[in-house]
Amino acid sequence: MVNVTLKVNGETRSATVPPETTLLRLLRDQFNLTGAKLGCDVGDCGACTVIVDGKPVNSCLMLAGQADGREVLTIEGLANADHLHPLQKLFEHFGSLQCGFCGPGVIMSAKALLDENPNPSAQEIRDALGGNLCRCTGYAKMIEAIKGASCILRGEEIPAVKSAFVTE
Amino acid sequence: MKAFEFFSATNSNHAVALLAQHAANGKVKVLAGGTDLLADLKFSVHGPDVVVDISRANDLKNIAVTDQGLSIGALVTHTQIMRSPVIRDMFPALVDAAHTIGAVQTRNLGTLGGNLVTAVPSMDSGPTLMALEAIVTIASPGGRRQVPLSEFFVGPRKTILKPDELLAEIIIPKQNLGKPTHFLKFGLRKGQALALVNVAGSFWVDWEKNTFVAPRIGLGAVAPKVIRASQAEAFLEGRPITPENMAEAGRIAVNDAKPISDFRASAEYRRHLVAVLTKRALEGAWALAQKKRLEGSNGKRHA
Amino acid sequence: MPDKPRVIEKPDVLEKPDILKPPAPAPLVTFPVEVVVPEGRQQTPAVGQRATRADARLHGLGQTKYIDDMYFPNMLFAKIKRAGIASARIKSIDTKEAEAMPGVIAVITGRDIPCNSFGPSLKDQPVLASERVFHAGDGVAAVAAVSEQIAAEAIEKIKVEYEPLTPVLDPLESLKLETPGVHAPSANIYGHKLIKKGDVEKAFAESYRVFEGTFRTQMVEHVPLEPYACIAQWDANGRVTVYSTLGRITLGRADVARTLGIPMSRIRIIATVVGGNFGGKNEIRAEPVMALLSKKTGRPVKCVYTRSEEFTASTTRHPLVMDYKTGVSKQGKILGRKIRLVLDGGAYCSWSETTLGKACILSAGPYNIDNLYAEAFVVYTNKTMTGAMRGFGAPQVCFAYESHMDDIAHALGLDPLEFRLMNAFEEGSISPTGQKLHSVVVKESLLRAAKRFGWNGLGDGNGTGVKA
Numbered sequence: 001m002v003n004v005t006l007k008v009n010g011e012t013r014s015a016t017v018p019p020e021t022t023l024l025r026l027l028r029d030q031f032n033l034t035g036a037k038l039g040c041d042v043g044d045c046g047a048c049t050v051i052v053d054g055k056p057v058n059s060c061l062m063l064a065g066q067a068d069g070r071e072v073l074t075i076e077g078l079a080n081a082d083h084l085h086p087l088q089k090l091f092e093h094f095g096s097l098q099c100g101f102c103g104p105g106v107i108m109s110a111k112a113l114l115d116e117n118p119n120p121s122a123q124e125i126r127d128a129l130g131g132n133l134c135r136c137t138g139y140a141k142m143i144e145a146i147k148g149a150s151c152i153l154r155g156e157e158i159p160a161v162k163s164a165f166v167t168e
Numbered sequence: 169m170k171a172f173e174f175f176s177a178t179n180s181n182h183a184v185a186l187l188a189q190h191a192a193n194g195k196v197k198v199l200a201g202g203t204d205l206l207a208d209l210k211f212s213v214h215g216p217d218v219v220v221d222i223s224r225a226n227d228l229k230n231i232a233v234t235d236q237g238l239s240i241g242a243l244v245t246h247t248q249i250m251r252s253p254v255i256r257d258m259f260p261a262l263v264d265a266a267h268t269i270g271a272v273q274t275r276n277l278g279t280l281g282g283n284l285v286t287a288v289p290s291m292d293s294g295p296t297l298m299a300l301e302a303i304v305t306i307a308s309p310g311g312r313r314q315v316p317l318s319e320f321f322v323g324p325r326k327t328i329l330k331p332d333e334l335l336a337e338i339i340i341p342k343q344n345l346g347k348p349t350h351f352l353k354f355g356l357r358k359g360q361a362l363a364l365v366n367v368a369g370s371f372w373v374d375w376e377k378n379t380f381v382a383p384r385i386g387l388g389a390v391a392p393k394v395i396r397a398s399q400a401e402a403f404l405e406g407r408p409i410t411p412e413n414m415a416e417a418g419r420i421a422v423n424d425a426k427p428i429s430d431f432r433a434s435a436e437y438r439r440h441l442v443a444v445l446t447k448r449a450l451e452g453a454w455a456l457a458q459k460k461r462l463e464g465s466n467g468k469r470h471a
Numbered sequence: 472m473p474d475k476p477r478v479i480e481k482p483d484v485l486e487k488p489d490i491l492k493p494p495a496p497a498p499l500v501t502f503p504v505e506v507v508v509p510e511g512r513q514q515t516p517a518v519g520q521r522a523t524r525a526d527a528r529l530h531g532l533g534q535t536k537y538i539d540d541m542y543f544p545n546m547l548f549a550k551i552k553r554a555g556i557a558s559a560r561i562k563s564i565d566t567k568e569a570e571a572m573p574g575v576i577a578v579i580t581g582r583d584i585p586c587n588s589f590g591p592s593l594k595d596q597p598v599l600a601s602e603r604v605f606h607a608g609d610g611v612a613a614v615a616a617v618s619e620q621i622a623a624e625a626i627e628k629i630k631v632e633y634e635p636l637t638p639v640l641d642p643l644e645s646l647k648l649e650t651p652g653v654h655a656p657s658a659n660i661y662g663h664k665l666i667k668k669g670d671v672e673k674a675f676a677e678s679y680r681v682f683e684g685t686f687r688t689q690m691v692e693h694v695p696l697e698p699y700a701c702i703a704q705w706d707a708n709g710r711v712t713v714y715s716t717l718g719r720i721t722l723g724r725a726d727v728a729r730t731l732g733i734p735m736s737r738i739r740i741i742a743t744v745v746g747g748n749f750g751g752k753n754e755i756r757a758e759p760v761m762a763l764l765s766k767k768t769g770r771p772v773k774c775v776y777t778r779s780e781e782f783t784a785s786t787t788r789h790p791l792v793m794d795y796k797t798g799v800s801k802q803g804k805i806l807g808r809k810i811r812l813v814l815d816g817g818a819y820c821s822w823s824e825t826t827l828g829k830a831c832i833l834s835a836g837p838y839n840i841d842n843l844y845a846e847a848f849v850v851y852t853n854k855t856m857t858g859a860m861r862g863f864g865a866p867q868v869c870f871a872y873e874s875h876m877d878d879i880a881h882a883l884g885l886d887p888l889e890f891r892l893m894n895a896f897e898e899g900s901i902s903p904t905g906q907k908l909h910s911v912v913v914k915e916s917l918l919r920a921a922k923r924f925g926w927n928g929l930g931d932g933n934g935t936g937v938k939a
Contacts, residue, residue, distance in 0.1 A: 002174050019174030019219065020620070022206070034540035035533020037746070039696045040778040042207040043274050044360060047696055055247070055276040061206045062277065063199070065174050066223050075533030088531035092523050100530025101696040101746030107531060109272060130359035131271025135696055135747045169620065213627065 002065045008033065009077025015064070023067045024048045024059035027074060035075035035104040039133070046132035049105035050074045056112040058131070075104035078111065086152040087111060090145040098136035106132045110146045118154055122147070169206075170215030172197075176224055180307055183222045184334055188309040190218040191331035198222055198334060200243055201278040203270065204286045228281070228336060231255065236303075237342040242281025242335045246270070249280060259340070260456065261296045261351035261368055268292050268353045271360050281335045284320065287327050287393065294321075294394030295368035295386030296351045300340045307336040314339075321393035347372060347382075348460060350452025352445045356432065363389045364433045365441040367421075369449030373409065373457050380404040385417070385446055390425035390438055397421035400446065409454060418447035526744065537746050538700035538714055543771040546702070547576055549764055550622035551599075551610040551757060551774070552629050553784060557638035557853040558653070559604045561611065565630040569614055572628065574621035577767040580612045584759060585732035591722060591754045593661065593820035595654060596856070598730050598759045604633065605653060606818035606853050608783035610757070615764040615772050638853035642792055642815035645850040653818065653851035661816065662824050662849035664831040666903050669842030674807025678798030682879045686795070686871035690815070691788035693860055697746020698781045703761035704771040711762045712739045715755075718748045723755045730759040750859035751785055754821060786858030789826050789849070790815040793834070793871040803885050805894045807842035810834045812868065814849040814857070821858030823849045830864025835903050836872035837913045838894040843903055873938045888921055 002021075005014040008031060015030040027033040027050065036059055039047035043058040050059045051073040078085040087107050090096070097103040106129060113120055113128035120128070125143050134142070148158045175190070177183035183198070190196045194217030199205055201223070209215050222228065228243040231252045238258065240249070246266040249255055255262050269275055269283070269292045283293045284304070294317075302317040309332055317338070320327050329335065349370035355361030371383035383404040385397035400421040407413050427438035529535045566578040581587050581601025588594045600609040612629050616622035639645045645659040652659055675681050702714040711731070717723040720740040728735040745752060757774050764772045776784065796809040812830055816823045831847035880890040895913040902908055922929045 018171060018620075020169040020171055020209075020215075022169075028540075033533075034536070037537070037697070038539060038775070039698070041210055042778070043203055043270070043277075045696060046271065046273060049273055056273050057276050058203070058273045061202050061274070063174065063202065063206070063219075063221065065176060066199070066202070066221055068176070079532055084528070084531070088528070091531045092527040093521075095524060095527070097524070097527050097530040099696070099745060099747045100526065100535050101537065103530045104533040112272075128272055131273045133694075133696065135694060135749065170624070171620075 002068070004064045004068045006067050006069060007071040009072070009074060017064050019063070019065060021064040022060050023050070023052075023062040023064055023072070026064040026067070027059060027072070033074050033076050036108075037101055037104065039101070039105075043131075044133070045102070046105045046109065047102050049108045049132065051108055051112050054112070054115065056109050073108070073111075075108060078107070085111070086149040087114070087146065090148040090152070091142070094141050094145040094148065096137055096141040096145040102132055102134040102137075106134065106142055110142075110149070114146070114150055114153060119150055120146070169209050170212070172216050173218045174221065175218065176221040179225045179227045180222070180334065180336055183220060183225055184307050184309055184332070186220045187332045187334060190220070194218060196220060196331055198285070200282040200285075201245065201274075202282075203274045203278040204282060222334070233345070234339075235342075236339050237345060238340040240280055240338045240340075242284075242337055243279045244281075246275035246278050246280065246283075247272075250275070258346050259296070259300070259349055261349040261370070261453075262293075265292045265296050265351045265353070265366075265368070268355070268363075268366075280338060284317070284338065285327055285329065285335050287321050287323075287325050289324055289391060289393055290363040290366065290389035291394065292351075292353055292363060292366055292388070295366050295388045296349060296370075297338065297340070298386035298394050298396055299349055299368040299370040299384040300344045300347060301384065303339045303341060304335055305337040305339065306333050308333040312336065318396065323392045344370075346460070348453045348457035350449045350456060352449045352452065354441050354445060362432065365389050365427075365438050365445055367442065367445040367449045369446060369453045371404065371450070371453060371457075373454075373461075375461070378409050379406050380409055380413075381406075383417075383450075385421060385424075385449070387421065387425055387442060387446075390427040390442055392426075395424065397424035397446065399424050404450075411451075414447045414450040414454070415443075417450060418443040418445075421446040535744050537697055538702060538716060538743050538773070539697070539775050541702060541714065541743075541773075543702065543704065546771045546773055547615040547617060547764070547768055548619040548622050549613055549615045549757075549761060549772050549774040550619070550626045551760065551780070551784075552612045552614070552626040552631070553607065553780065554600060554604040554609040554611050554631070554633075555607050556604055556633055556635060557607050557640070558636040559633035560636060561600065561602060561604060562632040562634055563630075564612055564632075566612060568630070569612075569625040569628040572616075572621065572625050574617045575614055575625045576617065576770070577615045577764050578612060578625070578629070579760065579763055579767065583763055584730060586730050589726040589730050589755065589759075590820055591726075591822055591858075592824050594729075595657075595661075596819040596821070606855055608780070608785075608855055609818070610760070610784065613757070613760045613764060615768055615770075619775075640852055640854060642790070642813045642850050642852055645815075645852050646813055646848060653853055659850045660848050661820060661851060662814075662827045662847075664827055664847045666831060666843060666845040668840070668844075668903060669807070671807040671809050671842045671844040674842035675796070675798040675809075678806050679801040680883070681796060681798045682875070682882065683794070683796045684871075684875045684878055686791075686793045686874055688788075688791050688793075688867045688870060690790045690817075690855065690857065691860065692782050692785070693747070693749040693751030693787070694781070695745075695747030695749060695751055698776040698778060699752065699756055699785055700773070700775040701756075701758050701761055702771055702773045703758060703765045705762055705766040705769075709733070710737045710739065711765070712741065713758050713762060714741045714743050715758055716745045716748075716752050717742060717755065717758075718745065718750075718752045719754070722753075723758065726755045727758050727762065730755075731762055749861050750822075750863075751787075753859045754786070756785065783855055786821050786860070787817070787855050788860040789823070789830075789857040789864060789867065791830065791864070791867040791871070793868065795871060795875045797875060797879060799879060799883065803880075803883055803890050803893050805838055805840050808835055808840045808844075810843075810845040810847075812845070812847035814847065814864070815852055815854065816849045817852055817854045817856040819851075819856040821856050822863070823857065825859065826857070826864040828864075829862075830868050832902075832904055833865050834868040834872065836869075836876070837896045838891075839896060839900050840894075840903070845903060869938070886927060888917060888926055891917060
């Protein structure tokens with residue numbers, strides 16, 4: 001068994017788990033943070049994306065032991081009691097989530113992108129979402145929402161013609 | 169995943185000590201980025217007894233120009249390569265190669281050393297490093313040794329690493345620093361695709377005679393391991409830099425390749441890709457050489 | 472390895488109607504308060520309003536509970552052993568070693584299933600293969616254990632002895648009468664449809680030219696992001712509750728009742744939020760197995776397919792072999808068309824009959840063809856079963872008839888758009904099955920699209936293809 005202590009969504013949490021436990025299993029089974037999903041278990045689909053020390057990673061490809069002492073942000077840590085994160089707000093507004101299974105991963109990838117690049121182009125967003133598969137919604141509405149969220153985070157108005165985002 | 173014991177190394181020496189300690193008693197696997205290893209372990213019937221996690225060995229995470237050349241620590245991630253100012257300046261081909269690997273999440277985890285140790289023939293880091301005649305440093309309980317990358321690979325998923333050895337760094341030798349190099353990959357999709365064929369072309373220019381100097385071509389996914397197109401290189405050496413010669417080198421490179429047919433592509437298609445991509449990689453390197461010359465920076469062999 | 476440490480609050484779920492209550496204590500997310508709730512009796516305008524999905528916020532917060540996000544006290548995890556062989560007779564199944572493993576609570580095989588056959592139309596699919604294996608993804612045994620990992624290790628300890636049989640893999644082979652039946656003594660052709668209109672041979676004889684082409688499509692998996700999952704709980708009253716990603720719960724209920732041999736009134740199927748369906752979650756898969764494991768252990772049992780199981784043990788899109796023969800006049804008018812479709816049904820029928828019908832009806836394309844002979848067969852092969860998937864055969868035939876149209880236009884030296892406009896349905900056209908069509912806008916759509924993407928100098932786009 002390995003002892004793991006890490007900061008999850010700002011809170012220090014500990015667990016003792018078998019060494020073969022992945023970070024995803026730790027978050028879901030031990031900490032009951034089921035926002036990150038198991039989609040493929042081999043790092044292809046991105047449904048398990050969480051942010052570790054500022055970088056989005058596939059939590060299914062990281063052992064819990066490797067996450068010891070690190071800082072993890074999951075989808076559950078984005079909103080606070082008063083406000084949704086602009087990404088969550090606009091994913092809802094633009095209808096960017098249908099079945100929603102890929103959503104937490106996509107939003108975490110987008111969050112990491114916007115942290116580094118406050119004004120990404122549509123191509124940069126596509127690149128950032130390259131590791132997140134979606135089968136229902138498609139990516140156009142996600143790109144709109146991420147563009148819109150970047151406007152809000154920069155304190156700007158969201159342009160009225162939203163399709164301009166995608167075709168740029 | 170099968171149960172195993174887990175040890176976390178604090179630095180490379182600790183890692184080697186852990187390997188030495190456990191390699192004698194059973195199967196040991198080194199965990200770096202984990203993007204290949206964990207995916208494998210989830211499917212394998214016989215897992216390792218011990219996993220040594222080296223992801224905290226910070227002494228393997230540096231990118232630096234040393235007396236030997238450009239040293240890249242084995243744990244440097246693909247994202248780090250893409251963002252390193254030194255690499256962006258000297259070897260845009262390495263940046264392009266890193267960018268084609270997996271996706272953001274896997275590039276944040278996956279390491280250059282891990283990509284080489286996994287030794288799949290379609291690895292995207294391989295062709296460029298082969299073309300640049302990279303050397304690898306291997307750490308073991310007995311000390312460190314260096315071998316050319318071309319000798320590091322043995323076959324599909326096989327390297328010369330012994331169970332108690334660790335890949336520590338990758339060195340691009342001094343004489344090749346800034347050598348104009350271009351990398352191209354052909355996959356079935358833009359994102360998250362394995363290469364059907366990937367190629368890196370690299371050469372210095374004799375600007376007076378306008379000829380190829382020390383041309384090197386690395387080919388991936390067309391043989392049991394990443395290879396050099398030596399016949400094509402021999403053809404180019406000293407020849408004038410012309411579109412015809414580049415195209416001919418592409419055709420000759422087909423003879424260097426020994427591709428197989430699988431569900432991704434037929435051998436015939438891969439041979440076709442080798443010819444086209446080799447030519448284009450050489451064209452790309454040529455464009456880079458000209459650009460570097462205009463900028464007055466490079467394109468010429470270092471003194 | 473002992474039971475995974477879990478905080479279990481109270482063992483009895485009947486006392487806890489809030490089944491979404493998680494196992495760990497203390498809510499970790501404080502929900503944002505900005506929620507617009509219409510007041511009682513208030514008329515909420517719909518027309519002209521922007522509509523958002525009712526569940527979008529939960530999705531975005533990561534709070535939607537899919538099956539794998541649910542946990543019940545004392546829950547067990549199940550894994551199904553897959554045959555891994557396309558066609559074989561099962562000689563023996565030895566589960567002793569698996570049963571002896573610490574943490575393994577129950578093992579079942581096909582012999583434990585009260586009625587081991589089901590299917591949305593033909594009841595040709597075993598829940599767990601007991602005598603014969605019909606495709607590599609067939610389940611042969613299932614294990615319930617205290618953790619998923621133990622269950623996974625236990626299925627490797629189950630020894631199955633097979634007598635390998637020659638599999639039928641090619642649909643055209645399967646079509647031949649002399650090919651051994653996949654489900655012998657039943658024939659391999661298990662569905663047939665014929666649509667006849669006019670005299671196609673006469674039309675060919677009168678044609679300026681006759682064109683032939685064969686088109687094939689491949690097997691396609693739905694790949695829903697959420698793999699198939701279900702939880703079953705058999706209670707002391709002999710009632711079973713199943714949480715399932717099923718898209719058709721009423722149909723699933725009938726199948727579960729049949730396989731378990733209990734009345735439908737004793738089965739409650741709860742449809743959960745589904746992480747993508749696309750037709751791949753329209754029939755039961757492991758629900759009866761989980762129900763029986765739950766019955767045997769007295770504990771809730773959960774099963775989540777791995778991604779590879781999703782590929783090998785769930786339905787896929789039918790691969791089609793499509794032969795087309797079309798006679799045209801000198802001007803480019805289609806005089807007659809003869810079509811033969813062979814659908815590779817895989818090991819079981821599933822929704823093949825629906826797919827067969829739709830593919831056949833739509834196989835001539837949206838064109839006025841007075842003389843038509845369209846015949847479709849669906850055959851068994853020892854491959855992953857095929858079933859419902861978006862379009863039910865329509866995408867496959869569309870690929871064929873439009874490719875065929877392009878080939879003909881090219882050979883006749885006609886503009887592909889022109890050729891289609893000459894033959895396309897218009898208001899009042901009669902479909903291959905005799906239906907009079909209304910609100911037909913094929914030509915308008917084609918022209919408008921051509922203009923949009925700049926076909927042959929129309930408009931200002933840069934399109935490169937045309938398709939009706």
